[in-house]
Amino acid sequence: MEDEIKSEFEKSGFSVNEEEVLKKCLTFCINYKLKPSDLVSSWEVHYLNRQLSGSEVQNAHMDGFLLHLQNEQRDAVIKEESYPHVYSSTDIDMILSDEHEDIREDIIGTPTDRQERLRAEPPASTPTTNGTRLSLGNQKILSTDIMTPFEQRTNKFVVQVAIKKSPETDIDERDHELSNHEDDVIKRVQSKERCYLKVLSSGPERGCRFMYDRIEEKFNSLENRIRRHAAALVASGLEKPVDPTIASEETLFSVGMVCCDAEGRLNENSILLQGSAEQSGGQNVRLDLQKLTQFSFFPGQVVGIEGHNPSGHCLIASKVVDSIPLSVSSDLELPPSKKQAVDQEFQPNAPSTTSEELSLIVAAGPFTTTDNLLFQPLIELLAYASRKQPQLVMLLGPFVDSEHPDIKRGAIDRSFDDIFHVEILRRLQDYTEYMGSASRVILVPSIRDASHDFVFPQPAFDIDSSELQHQITCLANPGLFDANKVKIGCCTLDVLKHLSSEEISRIPTDGTRDRMGRLATHVLKQRRHDVPLDLSLSPESLQITSVPDILILPSDLAPFVKILSVGEISGAEEQVKCISVNPGRLAKGVGGGTFVELNYHGNAERANASVIRI
Structure with missing residues (x-):
């Protein structure tokens, strides 16, 4: 059959020089029940759609060709006009028993006559514990032996992390219990x-x-963020913020936005605090973080800084207030x-x-x-x-x-x-x-x-x-x-x-590193x-x-x-x-x-x- 496939490719003006390509094409013919002539016809469509160059059929093209064949098979199922199936007591008895392992249609969905169901379930529909393949709807699915990497998983569901794990959350135990009732339609859905x-x-x-959006809107948004943040801190009992760029030996409190003074990632030597237009005319001042035992900053963050600025060019921070006082009772109006x-x-x-x-x-x-x-x-x-x-x-x-x-x-x-x-x-x-x-x-x-x-x-x-x-x-x-x-x-x-x-x-040695x-x-x-x-x-x-x-x-x-x-x-x-x-x-x-x-x-x-x- 490999010789016949190669002959069909040559009739259409293509050459196959790799044994691996012929083996894969043979597999495609067997899995999708295609004649060599039908396979080559599908290749010609794929060749034109992908705008491939050259007459040689290469192994690198096979993955894309496989996906094309899968889509063709699915489209063929779609064209078949489906009608609702009226279920009887015989159907229920058959599904509830384990004698029929070749079931390919689900009984979960309520049969309807919706004609807008244009697509069928893909080949990789959800497998059940007894080996049958079921879909969540009353749709036909394509039976195929092709296994995708996703289907080749050893374990289907594994708990990776759990907090306050209770016995009811043990996946292995629950899956074992559920497998006993996997085909019990009556017990499957509880009120x-x-x-x-x-x-x-x-x-x-x-x-x-x-x-x-306009530049004015962007400016007003940033300005309002700083002003709202400052107002909330004042309402919580902190002192009124002042201009951080003013030289003073006394301790001051200011609210502003964290910025970087250069291109690239923020670091301790490039961090700036930009005040509001109302307080400082939008000017910024360099932040000195040496006195802080811990901090966490990122560009655009609005923070309150307590410190002093003896020169007017550098604000030496001694305390950081990085959160707005919380209100758990106020809903969004x-x-x-x-x-x-x-x-x-x-x-x-x-x-x-x-x-x-x-x-x-x-x-x-x-x-x-x-x-x-x-x-x-x-x-x-x-x-x-x-x-x-x-x-x-x-x-x-x-x-x-x-x-x-x-x-x-x-x-x-x-x-x-x-x-x-x-x-x-x-x-x-x-x-x-x-x-x-x-x-x-x-x-x-x-x-x-x-x-x-x-x-x-x-x-x-x-x-x-x-x-x-x-x-x-x-x-x-x-x-x-x-x-x-x-x-x-x-x-x-x-x-x-x-x-x-x-x-x-910066995290202290005894602090949490979450x-x-x-x-x-x-x-x-x-x-x-x-x-x-x-x-x-x-x-x-x-x-x-x-x-x-x-x-x-x-x-x-x-x-x-x-x-x-x-x-x-x-x-x-x-x-x-x-x-x-x-x-x-x-x-x-x-x-x-x-x-x-x-x-x-x-x-x-x-x-x-x-x-x-x-």
């Missing part, structure tokens, strides 16, 4: 109390115009009409006595591996969620990652919106239909989403279907909301990585996201008016779940506790990544969470 949501921060309107609309949309018939308890799963994109666009990690995550039945599944972008190799080189034949609606929204719709009305999903976009606006702050996804809006809620980026009275803040920008590359710090926790605390202390942004769009959405119970900051850095202590409450001895979560990325390269499962019971000290590797 749960619906999670009630209330959006607390308003972002830009959908379809807004952006990149129209929305206009009455806007707030009422939010309550009616997201909290129909919500009881006022909802307890502060919440179970949620948090995952951040990318949701597919770099070698394909099959979204296998997302399928595995939803299968895990369908077994664990959390009240809330929170997914943070990117969903259609602009950094994906196929998207960057333009090797796809579908629009970004089509990929998002078919691969993401329809799978989520299948999940919510299966789980029932108690389950809810939150989507937060990312500036890396190819199907969304490249701007920050970022409007929410525009989903028209009322069915999706009932259980799938789209938030702006950044977002702040209440879930069962648990306040949750999130931002999909990699703030932690940005701060990590810019921060300088770098990840310190970076997350900066966001709360500054009560604002300091990143490139469009200040003409909803600047109020960038303000963090109070410390949330849970702060979600997805990052490329190591995933973690930490309990942060952020200052003290006025009039109380206890510190404000906040759970900071970096779920990591659900997909990393050609393999799986991590996500977080969290159970909140009234306060941070009683919560338990796990970082789970998929």
Whole structure:
């Protein structure tokens, strides 16, 4: 058959000189049940689409050709008109028994006659414990023996990090228990109390115009930051700040923004303090940090500095106040009409006595591996969620990652919106239909989403279907909301990585060296996201008016779940506790990544969470 394949290539004007290429082509013919002539025809299409040069078929082309064949096979399934299957008692008996190991259709989803289901499940659908392959919807899937690197994992779910781990969070024990009931449709979904949501921060309107901010707006924003920070420190009992550039032997207190006096990374010899236009005309002064036993600075940080400036050119710091006094009781105020609309949309018939308890799963994109666009990690995550039945599944972008190799080189034949609606929204719709009305999903976009606006702050996804809006809620980026009275803040920008590359710090020998926790605390202390942004769009959405119970900051850095202590409450001895979560990325390269499962019971000290590797 290899000779026949080689002959067909030569008839079409191509040459095959490598044995490895012929072996791979033979494998393709066997796996996809293709004749040599059909294989060569597919190669010609791939050759023209990729605009390859030369007549020799090289081994370097085989990976791209394999992906082309997979797409062709999937498109062939899509063209087949599917009809709803009416399930009978015979079907139920067959599924509940373990006699039929060749089942290829799922019984989870409710059969419908939606004709808009344009796409089928990819070949790598979620495998169950008894070896059968099931999808989360009533869609046909393609049977194939091709295994992607993601499918070749030894362990499906492994706890990487856990805080306050309880027996119920042991993945191995739970998977063992769940495997006994994997095919029990009746026991699979239990009745749960619906999670009630209330959006607390308003972002830009959908379809807004952006990149129209002016220099005046940027200046006013920076000036207002310093003035608000100074006013809050004065209100907490500190003295009124003065101009830091004035020469004086007496101790003074000043508030300003940390700057760098040169190109490159901030260091102890290049750090400046820039005062407000009101206090110092916007002038800056060099900071001397030798007397400080500990500090943590980054460009753009607003701080209060106590020290003296004998020469007028250098402020010798003796004390740093790097956080705004906290207020855990003040919610973000929305206009009455806007707030009422939010309550009616997201909290129909919500009881006022909802307890502060919440179970949620948090995952951040990318949701597919770099070698394909099959979204296998997302399928595995939803299968895990369908077994664990959390009240809330929170997914943070990117969903259609602009950094994906196929998207960057333009090797796809579908629009970004089509990929998002078919691969993401329809799978989520299948999940919510299966789980029932108690389950809810939150989507937060990312500036890396190819199907969304490249701007920050970022409007929410525009989903028209009322069915999706009932259980799938789209938030702006950044977002702040209440879930069962648990306040949750999130931002999909990699703030932690940005701060990590810019921060300088000094830690005493007996001090804690929790770098990840310190970076997350900066966001709360500054009560604002300091990143490139469009200040003409909803600047109020960038303000963090109070410390949330849970702060979600997805990052490329190591995933973690930490309990942060952020200052003290006025009039109380206890510190404000906040759970900071970096779920990591659900997909990393050609393999799986991590996500977080969290159970909140009234306060941070009683919560338990796990970082789970998929």
